[in-house]
Amino acid sequence: PISAVIGRNDIMDMYAPGSMTSTHSASPLPVAAAIANLKVLLEEKLTEHAAEMDGVLGGGLDALQAKYPRHIGKSLHRGLVGGLLMVKPGTKDPDPETALAINEKCMQKGLLMFAPVGLGGGCIKIAPPLITPKDALEEGLAVLNEAFTEVLG
Structure with a gap:
């Protein structure tokens, strides 16, 4: 396990260095793993790839919202992370039952x-791996679209 905390100096300087520790602090193995992960992110340009895929994922999610405006309150996406906020038709109330039914159909x-996550469990969360190629993302969106059709008609 590894973590990092950043903050304003007036908050971060409240404790002396080393006074806020845990069982795993200063362990070299998680640090080596984190450095290796950062190296892959940079060398394989995974953040750039995720930004490029936002148009694909976002386009697919926005199309679903346009197709089911009474059931999808909002389509949210950035890069390769997205969500569809399912609502009870004609309301802004979360619809966890429909979100779960679509999730199970997928x-x-x-x-x-x-x-499904979020307030009331009504958000269908989409977060494929950062290495996901465009064709696989499009295939996943097609399956999601089929699931919506089968659950909502």
Whole structure:
């Protein structure tokens, strides 16, 4: 395990160096793993790839919202992270039942996603790996679209 905290000096300087520690502090193994991860992120330009895929993911999610405006309160996305806020038709109330039904339908079709999250459990979260190629992302969006059609008609 590794973590980092950043903050304003007036807050961060409240404690002397070394006074806020934990079991895993100063462990070289997590630091080596973090450095290796950062190296891959930079060398393989994964953040740039994620930014390029925002148009694909965002376009697919926005199209679903346009198709189901009474059921999708909001489409949110940036890079390769997105969410569809499911609402009870005609309201702004979260609809966790529909979110879960769509999630389960996706799973039955071979598309594994996070369980619905957020306020009231009504957000369908989409977060594929940063290495996901465009064609795989498009395939996943097609499965998601099929699941919506089967659940909502």
